[in-house]
Amino acid sequence: MQLRCILLFSCCLCASPFCGVAGAQGLDPQKLLQQDPTDTWPTYNGDYSGRRFSPLNQVQLANVHALSLAWMFRVRIGGAAMRGVGEPDIKSTPLMVNGILYFTIPDHVFALDARTGLELWHYVWVDKGGHLIGNRGVGMKGNWLYFLAPDGWFISLDAQTGKERWRKKVADEKMQYFTTGAPMVVGNHVIVGVGGDAIDLPGYLEARDPETGELQWRWNSEPRKGEPGSETWPNETAMVHGGGMTWLPGTYDKDLNLLYWGTGNANPVMAGQGRNGADLWTCSIVALNADTGKLAWYFQGSPHDTHDWDNTETPVLFDSQIDGKPRKLLGQASRNGYFFVLDRTNGESIVSKPFVPLNWSKGIDTKGQPIPDKEREPTTDGNLLTIYGGGGTNWMPPSYNPQTGLFYVNAVLGYSLTYLTDTSEHPEGYGGSIRNLWSQHVLEALDHKTGEVKWSHAYTNADASGGGSPGILTTAGGLLFSGDFDGNLIAFNAANGDIVWHFPMLHALGNGPETYLLDERQYVIAGGGDTLYAFALTR
Amino acid sequence: MGPATENRNAHQQRASLRTRRTYRRRHRYLAPTLFLTLCLTVVGTARSQAQQTNPNNAQQEDSRAIRTREFLGLGRVPDAKMAAEGSTIFGATCGFCHGADARGASGPDLLRSSVILDDNQGELISATVHNGRPAKGMPAFPSLTEEQLRDIAEYLHLQVELSANRGTYKALNVVTGNAKAGEAYFNGPGQCNTCHAATGDLAHIGSKMNPPELQQTFLYPVAPQRSAPGVTVTFADGRKITGTLKHLDDFYVSLNDAGGDYHSISLQKGIQVQVDDKLLFHRQMLDKYTNQQMHDLTAYLVTLK
Numbered sequence: 109m110q111l112r113c114i115l116l117f118s119c120c121l122c123a124s125p126f127c128g129v130a131g132a133q134g135l136d137p138q139k140l141l142q143q144d145p146t147d148t149w150p151t152y153n154g155d156y157s158g159r160r161f162s163p164l165n166q167v168q169l170a171n172v173h174a175l176s177l178a179w180m181f182r183v184r185i186g187g188a189a190m191r192g193v194g195e196p197d198i199k200s201t202p203l204m205v206n207g208i209l210y211f212t213i214p215d216h217v218f219a220l221d222a223r224t225g226l227e228l229w230h231y232v233w234v235d236k237g238g239h240l241i242g243n244r245g246v247g248m249k250g251n252w253l254y255f256l257a258p259d260g261w262f263i264s265l266d267a268q269t270g271k272e273r274w275r276k277k278v279a280d281e282k283m284q285y286f287t288t289g290a291p292m293v294v295g296n297h298v299i300v301g302v303g304g305d306a307i308d309l310p311g312y313l314e315a316r317d318p319e320t321g322e323l324q325w326r327w328n329s330e331p332r333k334g335e336p337g338s339e340t341w342p343n344e345t346a347m348v349h350g351g352g353m354t355w356l357p358g359t360y361d362k363d364l365n366l367l368y369w370g371t372g373n374a375n376p377v378m379a380g381q382g383r384n385g386a387d388l389w390t391c392s393i394v395a396l397n398a399d400t401g402k403l404a405w406y407f408q409g410s411p412h413d414t415h416d417w418d419n420t421e422t423p424v425l426f427d428s429q430i431d432g433k434p435r436k437l438l439g440q441a442s443r444n445g446y447f448f449v450l451d452r453t454n455g456e457s458i459v460s461k462p463f464v465p466l467n468w469s470k471g472i473d474t475k476g477q478p479i480p481d482k483e484r485e486p487t488t489d490g491n492l493l494t495i496y497g498g499g500g501t502n503w504m505p506p507s508y509n510p511q512t513g514l515f516y517v518n519a520v521l522g523y524s525l526t527y528l529t530d531t532s533e534h535p536e537g538y539g540g541s542i543r544n545l546w547s548q549h550v551l552e553a554l555d556h557k558t559g560e561v562k563w564s565h566a567y568t569n570a571d572a573s574g575g576g577s578p579g580i581l582t583t584a585g586g587l588l589f590s591g592d593f594d595g596n597l598i599a600f601n602a603a604n605g606d607i608v609w610h611f612p613m614l615h616a617l618g619n620g621p622e623t624y625l626l627d628e629r630q631y632v633i634a635g636g637g638d639t640l641y642a643f644a645l646t647r
Numbered sequence: 648m649g650p651a652t653e654n655r656n657a658h659q660q661r662a663s664l665r666t667r668r669t670y671r672r673r674h675r676y677l678a679p680t681l682f683l684t685l686c687l688t689v690v691g692t693a694r695s696q697a698q699q700t701n702p703n704n705a706q707q708e709d710s711r712a713i714r715t716r717e718f719l720g721l722g723r724v725p726d727a728k729m730a731a732e733g734s735t736i737f738g739a740t741c742g743f744c745h746g747a748d749a750r751g752a753s754g755p756d757l758l759r760s761s762v763i764l765d766d767n768q769g770e771l772i773s774a775t776v777h778n779g780r781p782a783k784g785m786p787a788f789p790s791l792t793e794e795q796l797r798d799i800a801e802y803l804h805l806q807v808e809l810s811a812n813r814g815t816y817k818a819l820n821v822v823t824g825n826a827k828a829g830e831a832y833f834n835g836p837g838q839c840n841t842c843h844a845a846t847g848d849l850a851h852i853g854s855k856m857n858p859p860e861l862q863q864t865f866l867y868p869v870a871p872q873r874s875a876p877g878v879t880v881t882f883a884d885g886r887k888i889t890g891t892l893k894h895l896d897d898f899y900v901s902l903n904d905a906g907g908d909y910h911s912i913s914l915q916k917g918i919q920v921q922v923d924d925k926l927l928f929h930r931q932m933l934d935k936y937t938n939q940q941m942h943d944l945t946a947y948l949v950t951l952k
Contacts, residue, residue, distance in 0.1 A: 191717055191718070191720070192714070192715075192717040192718030192719070192720070193718065235720075237720035237722075238720055239718060239719065239720065240718075241718075258720075259720075280761075281720060282761065282764045282765050283759070283761070283764055284719065284764075284811060286720075306719050306721075306811040306812070306813070307758065307759055307764075307807075307810070307811050308759065309759075345756075349759065487938075488818070488819040488820060488821070488823075489819075489820065489821045489822075489823040489824075489942055489945075490818070490821055490859075490862060490938075490941070490942075491938060492866070492933070492936055492938055492941055494933070494934060523866075523867070523933040525862070525863065525866070527818050527819075527821075527859075528819075529816040529817065529818065529819060530810075530816075531819070532748075532750075534750060534751075536750060536756075536758055536759075536810040536811075537810040537811050537813065538813040538816065540816075541813060541816050541818070543859075543863050545863075545866050545867035545933060546867045546926075546929075546930045546933060567896070567897065568895055568896055568897045569895070569896055592896060592897065594894075594896045596896060596897065596898065598897070607897060610897070610898060612898075
């Protein structure tokens with residue numbers, strides 16, 4: 109029914125592929141504005157809110173035991189290991205549009221039949237640098253896909269054929285920028301972020317024209333000389349090399365027309381002595397006008413970070429009653445171990461509470477921002493932190509479930525030693541390193557009003573060979589899908605954390621699971637290592 | 648402290664685990680923080696301690712640096728010999744304006760300069776030094792030979808390497824504590840002597856490991872240094888199997904028994920799994936050490952030559 113509507117619509121209106129309306133295979137722009145679409149997964153997070161909650165309930169607590177493998181697709185890229193990272197690892201969340209899945213690994217884009225897993229086309233990019241640490245997927249508008257190659261190329265592909273339409277350079281890999289994000293289509297903009305912190309560089313976020321790829325606006329992660337925020341840097345040199353990368357897709361509130369984006373760590377990464385001050389707008393959540401890139405407000409999760417704790421984790425948008433009043437909220441489980449809930453109209457703090465034990469902070473200031481403890485900065489002889497070196501969580505997608513009111517995050521408990529290796533007055537690069545000690549992965553369900561842990565599940569893994577970066581999906585079927593670090597894809601009861609189903613994949617879950625309805629059948633899609641898995645109820 | 652055990656019942660397991668941070672045997676890095684796993688480079692104090700104690704460490708450091716360089720896409724490895732030559736020439740010719748380490752003085756920081764970062768075999772750097780940049784106030788150096796220019800280029804590439812390639816980073820001095828205080832802690836509040844002896848299992852430990860390695864290891868050993876824990880599985884009817892743990896997740900436990908036979912057991916209701924975690928005490932101590940106590944212990948352990 110849905111398909112036919114789009115066919116009719118597109119036949120009437122879309123004589124030219126440039127008219128902005130999708131063809132039969134393309135993405136109806138209205139889908140991007142819908143919350144929780146069920147027949148489409150049109151963006152990295154499934155919709156602009158970043159909640160990764162689906163109202164689908166065909167698969168539910170009562171029948172999830174019958175959830176079975178429908179098909180598998182294994183990435184084949186010619187056998188060679190990927191430079192510097194080894195085997196392919198799917199970290200992207202596929203888009204599903206009109207029965208076709210589009211997903212990526214670094215340097216590669218694939219289109220698959222969402223019913224069968226049959227490969228339709230495969231686009232290959234040959235990089236000249238950049239990091240192959242991951243790629244989060246593609247963005248889509250009409251019949252066009254948008255992809256970031258690791259070496260700073262922003263590429264548009266024809267969704268029907270995988271043929272390149274154009275490419276634009278958005279970041280210089282020789283300067284150690286790299287690009288891993290899923291471009292995010294918002295109205296007549298494609299939002300593109302960048303990564304990189306091996307050399308001290310300024311971060312930025314760009315809006316590009318969906319038709320031409322030309323720059324529309326650029327927001328800089330640091331203020332310019334004399335601008336508000338510049339007082340948080342000791343000098344201009346430190347400021348314009350200050351980091352604050354924008355490598356993970358953000359979220360968007362169409363009513364407020366605000367983009368919400370997390371910024372990465374300050375540079376030099378661990379040696380902070382050359383950049384005394386809060387170092388705005390690194391390690392922050394920023395709210396930007398989607399049409400101009402102008403900063404509306406910011407909240408800094410890690411002022412003067414010296415621990416490599418990018419604050420890029422998804423800013424999840426949801427509405428709730430706080431003290432009896434309806435509020436537009438934004439929740440984030442930050443890599444620094446704090447759970448933040450803000451009023452997304454103005455950035456006012458509602459909750460700032462650690463979700464893992466930590467000793468790097470002395471509490472929070474009047475704005476709800478953590479106060480770093482100078483005594484816990486990296487030292488030449490090693491500083492013992494009661495938090496995992498990679499932080500309390502990382503980029504892997506969390507989920508907010510409006511039915512339970514819980515914010516779900518895959519957290520890490522642990523300890524680490526942090527070393528300062530560059531003691532010069534003007535350090536560069538990382539200037540330090542981290543040694544991890546004991547750690548454990550734990551799925552946590554947080555009360556969005558208080559940050560209290562309502563339930564948690566410590567994954568019972570004994571095998572250190574595991575890996576993965578398990579994201580989370582929740583559904584109206586009462587389910588939470590995620591995974592452990594041994595390769596089990598697991599369905600939990602979202603209300604209490606009971607395990608209700610699992611499937612042993614060949615590799616640990618490395619992306620955010622997704623779900624959609626196709627031919628009135630609910631599919632659950634998950635990526636583990638080099639393989640994409642599709643599940644549905646047995647018929 | 649002696650071997651610590653935890654008794655878990657498969658049925659109650661989730662409830663008990665849900666009380667958080669209860670139970671752990673192994674250590675694992677998160678894939679997305681490959682950055683970090685690649686930069687865990689704390690081996691050896693400034694080119695000396697590591698190599699004195701273990702010749703393999705120098706090789707390990709080199710391979711870590713090479714792996715990280717490949718990951719970062721930094722291109723070819725700079726030639727150390729040429730860079731050493733270049734260091735002298737650079738210091739005398741360029742250091743006054745750019746700083747001896749090329750990180751800038753009155754002239755710009757060259758480690759972030761596209762002339763250096765876009766250069767491969769000296770082609771851009773040589774031309775710039777030879778011709779100067781008169782418009783920007785940089786004089787020409789026409790008397791430098793082609794070879795000297797190449798050496799300078801190599802020196803600059805090495806400086807970028809040492810800053811941008813975190814695989815080359817080395818811990819500075821970690822032996823800052825008081826060995827006497829460390830010894831007292833070892834035999835006193837630290838309770839290390841409950842399981843370990845300076846003249847027994849830890850004899851010559853200060854010669855076997857370099858100080859950063861030693862510090863890491865007494866806090867919590869990295870995975871390859873840990874032996875597989877023992878495990879006992881008790882069935883609902885009271886029958887037991889004991890052995891060496893092979894695998895454990897939320898659904899299955901598997902082990903090799905004393906005879907070498909392999910057993911794989913589904914964690915159904917009523918089955919209890921008891922894992923012998925010899926490192927539980929080490930983990931619990933991580934909440935107790937002050938930095939001073941940790942550094943005192945390190946200072947003491949390095950004296951056990």
